[in-house]
Amino acid sequence: MHNITVAIRVKPVQQTFKTIIVNGSTVTLLDPELEFNNPVDILKKNRIKDTSYEFDLVFDQQADQKEVYEKSAEPLLDDLISGQNVTIFAYGATGSGKTHTMMGNQNQQGIIPRALNDLFERLSKEQAAQASLTFLEIYNETIRDLLTGKLLDLREDGNKGLVVVNLFKAPVPNLNDITQYIKYGNSRRAKEPTGANENSTRSHTVLQLMLKQCTFTFVDLAGSERASQTTNKGQRMVEGAMINRSLLVLGNCIKALFSKEQFVPFRGSKLTRLLKDALQGNSKTVMIANVAPNNYEDSFNTLLYAHRTRNIDPTPNNFQEMIVQLREENEEIKKTLKKQNSQSKIQLQIEQQFKEQQRQEKIEKQQQQQTEKQVYDEEQIKQTIQKQFVQESELIKQLFKLEDTLMQTHLDIVEYQKQQSVQFQQKIEDLINKYNDQINNTENEQFEIAMKYKTILQQRRKIYDQCMQSQYQSVKDEFRKQVQNIEKMKGLQSDKREEIMKKFKELEIEHLKKMSNQKNGNQVQIDEETLKEIKKNRLQSLNKQIKDGKL
Numbered sequence: 001m002h003n004i005t006v007a008i009r010v011k012p013v014q015q016t017f018k019t020i021i022v023n024g025s026t027v028t029l030l031d032p033e034l035e036f037n038n039p040v041d042i043l044k045k046n047r048i049k050d051t052s053y054e055f056d057l058v059f060d061q062q063a064d065q066k067e068v069y070e071k072s073a074e075p076l077l078d079d080l081i082s083g084q085n086v087t088i089f090a091y092g093a094t095g096s097g098k099t100h101t102m103m104g105n106q107n108q109q110g111i112i113p114r115a116l117n118d119l120f121e122r123l124s125k126e127q128a129a130q131a132s133l134t135f136l137e138i139y140n141e142t143i144r145d146l147l148t149g150k151l152l153d154l155r156e157d158g159n160k161g162l163v164v165v166n167l168f169k170a171p172v173p174n175l176n177d178i179t180q181y182i183k184y185g186n187s188r189r190a191k192e193p194t195g196a197n198e199n200s201t202r203s204h205t206v207l208q209l210m211l212k213q214c215t216f217t218f219v220d221l222a223g224s225e226r227a228s229q230t231t232n233k234g235q236r237m238v239e240g241a242m243i244n245r246s247l248l249v250l251g252n253c254i255k256a257l258f259s260k261e262q263f264v265p266f267r268g269s270k271l272t273r274l275l276k277d278a279l280q281g282n283s284k285t286v287m288i289a290n291v292a293p294n295n296y297e298d299s300f301n302t303l304l305y306a307h308r309t310r311n312i313d314p315t316p317n318n319f320q321e322m323i324v325q326l327r328e329e330n331e332e333i334k335k336t337l338k339k340q341n342s343q344s345k346i347q348l349q350i351e352q353q354f355k356e357q358q359r360q361e362k363i364e365k366q367q368q369q370q371t372e373k374q375v376y377d378e379e380q381i382k383q384t385i386q387k388q389f390v391q392e393s394e395l396i397k398q399l400f401k402l403e404d405t406l407m408q409t410h411l412d413i414v415e416y417q418k419q420q421s422v423q424f425q426q427k428i429e430d431l432i433n434k435y436n437d438q439i440n441n442t443e444n445e446q447f448e449i450a451m452k453y454k455t456i457l458q459q460r461r462k463i464y465d466q467c468m469q470s471q472y473q474s475v476k477d478e479f480r481k482q483v484q485n486i487e488k489m490k491g492l493q494s495d496k497r498e499e500i501m502k503k504f505k506e507l508e509i510e511h512l513k514k515m516s517n518q519k520n521g522n523q524v525q526i527d528e529e530t531l532k533e534i535k536k537n538r539l540q541s542l543n544k545q546i547k548d549g550k551l
């Protein structure tokens with residue numbers, strides 16, 4: 001008696017909303033286009049696609065490879081060992097997880113490696129020694145041996161029934177050999193120039209392990225969505241039509257077998273012709289239909305196909321209450337998510353604005369501190385400048401005062417000489433000596449102040465450098481202002497000095513004239529040498545001052 005198990009496997013996807021709901025052995029598919037409570041969707045509601053189906057086995061998104069294997073394939077190993085044919089199909093759209101379910105990967109082994117591993121552990125040495133393996137693919141109704149790469153023909157053989165001519169049967173006495181052949185066959189698929197990965201979704205792959213009395217068949221079917229793409233043209237249209245036909249025929253065959261119909265349409269496609277022996281008679285079949293919740297149309301078609309193979313109509317209204325409840329749940333989730341989203345948006349906005357505010361405040365504070373520091377710095381430098389120039393002008397004033405005294409003394413001398421007479425000669429000499437003392441003292445004093453001034457000029461140089469390097473214009477201005485003041489002071493003194501010198505010269509000339517007259521009239525009132533000495537000293541003193549820049 002034929003036995004078929006139809007299983008659904010839901011691929012785990014990252015999705016918030018529920019589109020496929022698994023409840024025990026029931027799968028409910030919610031049409032994402034049908035917005036709950038939306039009156040505009042009334043028309044859509046009439047062709048409602050929210051549908052619930054019951055299956056023999058349902059694996060939800062949490063089901064791992066082990067669970068799928070243990071519930072779908074493992075129970076059939078005993079049947080196989082006892083001589084029954086077992087066939088496992090993986091059906092579904094591209095990317096829905098067919099290959100993952102059948103083959104898996106190194107870390108998550110699928111049904112094929114797990115089943116073969118367990119089987120070889122149970123097989124006797126004798127049984128294993130007779131095991132052989134074939135691996136082929138059917139693309140556009142053309143059969144190709146994946147182990148030899150040859151294209152193959154199907155032929156009726158009187159005794160043997162249907163045979164695939166020249167199909168390579170690899171002897172596989174142990175699991176290691178099987179693994180090698182499968183790897184090799186898969187790599188051949190991958191090496192196809194037409195683009196292996198694309199091809200894989202367009203061809204049916206059939207792996208068969210032949211034991212003495214029975215066959216263990218694994219079929220990874222072509223992507224079912226290819227069949228439904230009616231808009232395809234040319235090669236794609238042919239391909240779609242072939243896949244469509246072969247999947248349809250396969251479905252009809254399984255349905256007929258399940259319903260124990262007299263006629264099973266095996267001859268409808270190469271795939272069913274090839275699998276005829278494996279499927280009919282006392283055999284077991286498992287169809288694992290893979291669905292990915294992120295693709296409603298494909299999931300809908302897959303569920304419908306899988307369900308029809310069991311000859312049971314879908315039961316759209318059985319679970320209406322549950323559907324309504326789930327749609328309500330979805331609405332709630334949507335609302336919560338939306339709320340959370342807008343809340344976190346506001347929160348983010350506030351955080352950003354607050355950060356910006358703090359940044360601005362910090363900048364303002366820094367600017368204020370900088371301004372305060374600038375004012376303070378400027379004030380400090382200005383004070384230094386002012387202090388410097390106060391000292392400078394004080395010294396200059398003292399110098400000028402002394403200079404005035406000195407010049408006045410010289411003037412007095414000359415004045416006195418002008419008025420002198422022979423009888424007062426001695427008195428004049430005394431006075432000149434007194435004046436000379438006075439001049440000497442003043443010059444000494446002048447020299448001391450000049451030295452101080454020299455030091456203070458050095459100090460001024462430093463302040464000048466500091467001012468020129470300073471970033472503040474105001475201190476530069478202050479410096480220039482002070483220099484101008486000093487220069488003005490010096491200018492005034494220079495005018496005064498010129499005036500005195502002029503007067504001095506006039507007096508000298510007058511005096512010399514007088515002296516010459518007196519000499520001519522034999523009225524020598526002052527010793528010639530003394531007069532020379534006085535003049536010499538006076539001139540020396542004046543020259544020195546001019547040289548030192550004091551005058």
Ligand SMILES: Nc1ncnc2c1ncn2[C@@H]1O[C@H](COP(=O)(O)OP(=O)(O)OP(=O)(O)O)[C@@H](O)[C@H]1O
Nearest residue numbers: 011012093094095096097098099100101200201223
């Ligand atoms: N149950 C699952 N758990 C984790 N990953 C899965 C599962 N099902 C499928 N995948 C991953 O999804 C991707 C597509 O799966 P897979 O190749 O098995 O799809 P397919 O139906 O065989 O596609 P194709 O028809 O193109 O061969 C792979 O990366 C696979 O590892």
